[in-house]
Amino acid sequence: MTTEPDVPAYRPPTLTDVAKLAGVSVATASKAINGRGEVRSSTRVRVLEAAELLSFAPNALARGLLSGRTGTVGLLTSDLEGRFSIPILMGAEDASGAGQVSVFLCDARGDAIREKHHVQALLSRRVDGLIVVGSRTDPRPPLAGTIPVPVVYVYAPSADPADISITVDNVGGGRLAIEHLLACGRRSIAHITGEAGFQAARDRAEGAAAALAAAGLAMVGDRPYFGSWDESWGRAAAHMIVEQHPEVDAIFCGSDQIARGVLETLRDFGRDVPRSISVIGFDNWEAIAADSRPRLTSIDMNLKHLGEVAGQRLFAAIDGAAPSSEEFPGRVVMRESTLPVG
Amino acid sequence: MTTEPDVPAYRPPTLTDVAKLAGVSVATASKAINGRGEVRSSTRVRVLEAAELLSFAPNALARGLLSGRTGTVGLLTSDLEGRFSIPILMGAEDASGAGQVSVFLCDARGDAIREKHHVQALLSRRVDGLIVVGSRTDPRPPLAGTIPVPVVYVYAPSADPADISITVDNVGGGRLAIEHLLACGRRSIAHITGEAGFQAARDRAEGAAAALAAAGLAMVGDRPYFGSWDESWGRAAAHMIVEQHPEVDAIFCGSDQIARGVLETLRDFGRDVPRSISVIGFDNWEAIAADSRPRLTSIDMNLKHLGEVAGQRLFAAIDGAAPSSEEFPGRVVMRESTLPVG
DNA sequence: CTGAAAGCGCTTACAG
DNA sequence: CTGAAAGCGCTTACAG
Structure with a gap:
């Protein structure tokens, strides 16, 4: 640890500095810089030049203190590792547009205490609003305490229906997957998915069952x-299904990772994908789906779009719009693991 | 679009409100709340109760304006999708400790213009410092313009050696991988890796070559x-190598994804991993490495730790510490794709 | 068109 | 131990 000489701390230039250099009052300098009020154009130019020369950047804290608006929002996520938050987060950032809004990122790590701390800190910083990103689709308890700014919940809806929640239609996603397989001419369809404790698993299975029923078909094995x-x-379940139900000609998987396992087992069994049997995944996770053999057809939940909408809703709410929730459908991204039967 | 009645905007309680309720001056209220100066304890209690009652949260903007310190830092990343940024970002967040510091997240999307905009915005908000996270290990141009606050570059070092850069030792990582394979008794080792245009690929290959040379061995195929x-x-290269150099008994892969491809091809060829041939990956990407058949041994670059160190360095620099860079070694995470020869 | 003054919410010497 | 006053950097009526 070296002892530093006492360097005079760097002081960013202030409006006063600019005004002095331009030979006007701070009031006039302020108006010139903000393009407000009647300022003679020659004066304006002089001020702008002075600002440029000093690399003047108006102090956003001072502005925020005056206006009551800071142009900042807090983004509360519960799992940064989880890959669901990231595209949502990007979308939300995009929605904030051309640098008008800055985003505070807070990862609560799924801990309610930590979440409360973060909310407290963000409120102290006078954010204009909050976006809460969940990592699974099960409804979550709304933010504790009274939050004096608008809040939008994304991916995981708030348990309070009066809150604004922007979510994915997993029932619809399950339906989409089955309809695609049906469109490919498949009739004996199995569904392998994640833990039943997840709302997402139950919803997708429900959509799948409904679509199958609508076509007058039963699920292979009679259940997800x-x-x-x-x-x-994916490997284990596929093994079981292929042995017990050799007639199976398609498998809808609740995640792309499950689908990778399924693909591997089908390969072991010498079942040709997609000719003998079709496989469709869920999530459209590039790293998993895009380079498998064969490349994996999957349901994409448009998470980035979800984030964008959440951002837009938040800004609207900040400007006084009435709260309203929305649920978005996914889409099929076709690759080579599904194919219409010739 | 409904026209809202003009609700009186919510006004957060101020120190003045607290002081009034407690029957003291704002000065005294301030001291009581900050545990500063001599305040009679009965007075302090009264103020604290009033603050509690009003859910008073001190306005961080006002504080920042006074102190010149905002307790915020900017995190500039060039690829949020890229999974390298995320652990680093988590580490940096952790380093900021118990909610003292809030982090602005900005994704420049690899665009220099956008980066400049973000830096400008962050400077306007008077961040105390900046962390710049790159997505590949090639040196990057330092931030444009004069930055009046400390900057720490992570993962991708700044091209200016006078800057603070916290990076990964990829040469060492390559060496580590080869040394592990040697320790497992392997002697005919090949190296399959990514684009030669990446510094990371070249560095890892260099480390691998050096470790092999030190053991008096040549690389299978005589080159990476x-x-x-x-x-x-991974699949294509493994195919080539196994056919042309059937004596190969280990493959060091420059990424876990390459390793997955290699594993698949070896399976096709009926080569037993790890008994007949060992495979080691790079990145230790859980989703790719942790559930393959067999599960993949890999080099972990401790990215989260990198982020933590970057955060610590930044805070130190803000407090006046001299700049210094650091390079971190990775570590082998053993799973089942490598095994000592019996 | 320009500028002096008040004030956003807070903290910090300085009197009392 | 307590409080009046000044001031952080800015914007906004209000005079001139």
Whole structure:
């Protein structure tokens, strides 16, 4: 640890500095810089030049103190590792547009105490609003305490229906997947998915069952195969299904990782994908789906769009719009693991 | 669009409100709340109760304006999608400790213009410092313009050696991988990796070559197999190597995705991993490495730790510490794809 | 068109 | 131990 000489601390230039250099009052300098009020154009130019020369950047804290608006929002996520938050977060950032708004990122790590701390800190910083990103689709308790600014919940809805929640239609997603397989001419369809404790798993299974029923078909094995979201379960369940129900000609998987496991087992069994059997995943996770053999068709939940909408809703709410929730459908991204039967 | 009645805007309670309720001056209220100066304890209690009652949260903008310190830092990343930024970002957040510091997140999307905009905005908000996270290890140009606050570059070092850069030792990582394979008794080792245009690919290959040379061994094929970072390249290159150099008994892969492709091809060829041939990946990307068949041994670059160190360095620099860079070694995470020869 | 003054919410010497 | 006053950097009526 070296002892530093006492360097005079750097002081960013202030409006006063600019005004002095331009030979006007701070009031006039302020008006010139903000393009407000009647300022003679020659004066304006002089002020602008002075500002440029000093690399003047108006102090946003001072502005915020005056206006009551800071142009900042807080983004509360419960799992940064989880890949769901990231696209949502990008979308929300995009929605904030051309640098008008800055985003505070806070990761609560799924801990309610930490979440409360973060909210407290953000409120102290006078954010104009809050976006809360969940990591699973189960409804979550609304933010504790009275929050004096608008809040938008994304992916995981708030348990309070009066709150603004922007979510994914998982029932619709399950339906979409089955309809695609049906459109490919498949009739004996199984469903392997994650833990039944997840709303997402239950919703997708419900949509799948409904679509199958609408076509007058039963699910292979007569029920979804609930397990876990990973490859091992995909492998194990596929093994079981292929042995017990060799007539199976399509498998809808609740995640792309499950689908990777399924693909591997089908390969072991010598079942040709997509000719003998079609496989469709869920999430459209590039790293998992885009380079498998064959490349994986999957349901994409448009998470980035979800984030954008959440951002837009938040800004609207800040400007006084009435709260309203919305649920978005996914879409099929076709690759080579599904194919219309010739 | 409904026209809202003009509700009186919510006004957060101020120190003045607290002081009034407690029957003291704002000065005294301030001291009581900050535990500063001599305040009679009965007075302090009265003020604290009033603050509690009003849910008073001190306005951080006003404080920042006074002190010149905002307790905020800007986090500039160039690829949020890229999974490298995320652990680093978590580490940096952790380093900011118990809610003293809030982090502005900005994604420049690899665009220099956007980066400049973000820096400008952050400077306007008077951040105390900046962390710049790159997505590849190639040195990057330092932030444009004069930045009046400390800056720490993470993962991608600044091209200016006078800047603070916290990076990963990829040469060492390559060495580590080879040394592990040697320790497992392997002698015919090949290296399949990503694009030669990446510094990371070149560094890892250099470390691998050096470790092999130190053991008096040559690389199988006499050179690294540069290609791309994905599974397809892993499959193709492994195919080539196994056919041309059947004596190969280990493959060091420049990424876990390459390793997954390699694993698949070895399976096709009926080569037993790890008994007949060992495979080691790079990145230790859970989703890719943790559930393959067999599960993949990999080099972990401790990215989260990198982020923590970056945060600590930044706070130190803000407090006047001299700038200094640091490079961190990775570590082997053993799973089942490598095994000591019996 | 220009500028002096008040004030946003807070903290910090300085009197009392 | 307590409080009046000044001031952080800015904007906004209000005079001139």
